[in-house]
Amino acid sequence: xxxxxxxxxxxxxxxxxxAVETSAELExxxxxxxxxxxxxxxxxxxxxxxxxxxxxxxxxxRLRRQVAAAISSQAASAPxxxxxxxxxxxxxxxxxxxxxxxxxxxxxxxPGVAPGLADEVVSSHLRSLQIENRLVDxxxxxxxxxxxxxxxxVDFAPPVADLATDGFPLVGGRLDxxxxxxxxxxxxxxxxxxxxxxxxxxxDSHTAGTTEEQRQGYNVVHWAxxxxxxxxxxxxxxxxxxxxxxxxxxxxxxxxxxx
Amino acid sequence: xxxxSRRARFEREVLPHLDAAYNLARWLLRNDQDAEDVxxxxxLRAYRFFDGFRGANAKAWLxxxxxNASYSWLARKRPTLAAVGADVSPRxxxxxxxxxxxTEETPESLLAVKTELAWLQDSLDDMPTEYREVLVLRExxxxxxxxxxxxxxxxxxxxxxxxxxxxxxxxxxxxxxxQKEASRGL
Numbered sequence: 214x215x216x217x218x219x220x221x222x223x224x225x226x227x228x229x230x231x232a233v234e235t236s237a238e239l240e241x242x243x244x245x246x247x248x249x250x251x252x253x254x255x256x257x258x259x260x261x262x263x264x265x266x267x268x269x270x271x272x273x274x275r276l277r278r279q280v281a282a283a284i285s286s287q288a289a290s291a292p293x294x295x296x297x298x299x300x301x302x303x304x305x306x307x308x309x310x311x312x313x314x315x316x317x318x319x320x321x322x323x324p325g326v327a328p329g330l331a332d333e334v335v336s337s338h339l340r341s342l343q344i345e346n347r348l349v350d351x352x353x354x355x356x357x358x359x360x361x362x363x364x365x366x367v368d369f370a371p372p373v374a375d376l377a378t379d380g381f382p383l384v385g386g387r388l389d390x391x392x393x394x395x396x397x398x399x400x401x402x403x404x405x406x407x408x409x410x411x412x413x414x415x416x417d418s419h420t421a422g423t424t425e426e427q428r429q430g431y432n433v434v435h436w437a438x439x440x441x442x443x444x445x446x447x448x449x450x451x452x453x454x455x456x457x458x459x460x461x462x463x464x465x466x467x468x469x470x471x472x
Numbered sequence: 473x474x475x476x477s478r479r480a481r482f483e484r485e486v487l488p489h490l491d492a493a494y495n496l497a498r499w500l501l502r503n504d505q506d507a508e509d510v511x512x513x514x515x516l517r518a519y520r521f522f523d524g525f526r527g528a529n530a531k532a533w534l535x536x537x538x539x540n541a542s543y544s545w546l547a548r549k550r551p552t553l554a555a556v557g558a559d560v561s562p563r564x565x566x567x568x569x570x571x572x573x574x575t576e577e578t579p580e581s582l583l584a585v586k587t588e589l590a591w592l593q594d595s596l597d598d599m600p601t602e603y604r605e606v607l608v609l610r611e612x613x614x615x616x617x618x619x620x621x622x623x624x625x626x627x628x629x630x631x632x633x634x635x636x637x638x639x640x641x642x643x644x645x646x647x648x649x650x651q652k653e654a655s656r657g658l
Contacts, residue, residue, distance in 0.1 A: 267589055271494070
């Protein structure tokens with residue numbers, strides 16, 4: 214083998230892409246030719262440098278969660294309305310399949326809860342975080358500002374509680390869409406974690422206590438009190454989110470929201 | 473339709489390659505936010521097309537989707553990039569320009585370049601996209617020539633020669649940097 218041919222093969226040799234016989238031929242040449250050997254060594258050093266794991270960018274945790282949830286709900290980032298509806302149907306089908314498969318999923322045992330709602334609120338939660346300026350329509354830490362803001366926007370008065378003293382300051386409110394209707398999204402914060410509390414009238418449905426579940430890294434807490442149905446979604450840990458739900462329930466029961 | 477097992481299969485076979493997907497998008501787009509958007513879009517696209525995927529190599533398949541989505545993004549969002557870009561950026565649609573870059577013989581000065589991380593990072597970022605992409609696919613994602621050939625849709629021989637030129641060009645950039653640093657030190 215001459216140097217010219219050796220040079221054209223060095224990279225493939227380095228990448229272990231050469232046939233065994235050609236590799237052996239090249240190796241014999243490298244043993245005898247200092248020039249080509251130096252060339253090969255330089256390439257090998259470059260290649261080793263490039264394989265430094267620090268050059269490989271890992272997906273940010275946020276993206277990981279977004280993708281997982283989007284796959285789970287299949288609704289999160291579909292741009293057009295018809296497409297989005299398709300995704301929602303798919304999501305509903307997958308939840309229904311899960312319910313059928315296990316027979317013990319709470320969704321299958323809870324009459325009146327549409328399958329797919331948990332997925333739907335999780336993707337609403339995600340959208341609120343993903344899109345700039347989407348989190349709140351009315352930024353305010355005061356229940357007296359947030360509550361009246363919903364007047365005329367939804368046909369019910371969402372119970373808005375001030376939970377700052379319990380470590381859950383109000384961030385604001387937003388008009389959102391779930392279960393085929395306009396709903397109130399109340400945004401709270403706990404440390405660095407954002408909580409979306411989705412509220413809408415539930416007729417007379419009343420869940421026995423609170424259900425908790427996890428959807429792709431997000432915790433979802435759900436209950437209904439005979440007047441309203443509530444879905445709290447956050448990346449906050451399950452225990453704290455449950456505590457948050459209990460606080461909201463207590464406030465609502467104490468009549469913190471007359472009318 | 474077996475939506476559940478489809479999702480389970482996707483989560484088992486494709487989702488683990490999210491890092492690879494993001495890494496490729498990040499190197500091609502050179503922007504964190506764009507890379508996140510394109511990766512998310514690609515993952516959903518992959519999920520949608522997953523029924524049509526029959527191959528054994530989900531990673532190479534996913535990276536093909538990411539690569540195409542990245543180029544579409546570049547064409548849409550930064551149509552002037554190819555013209556403005558790095559010093560020797562050849563246009564995508566001009567294979568001849570590609571051929572003339574880095575075909576010179578390797579001078580001795582390239583044989584002892586330092587491969588410091590920061591230099592590699594900068595130099596790689598500064599490469600024409602076509603060269604950057606084969607280096608990322610080969611060195612960082614460890615795809616075989618055959619997989620790269622399928623992912624970027626060029627013949628195997630072209631993968632081999634392009635990778636070789638890409639390495640030469642990268643060595644040249646590193647050598648240039650080394651020279652500058654040395655003269656600054658004087």
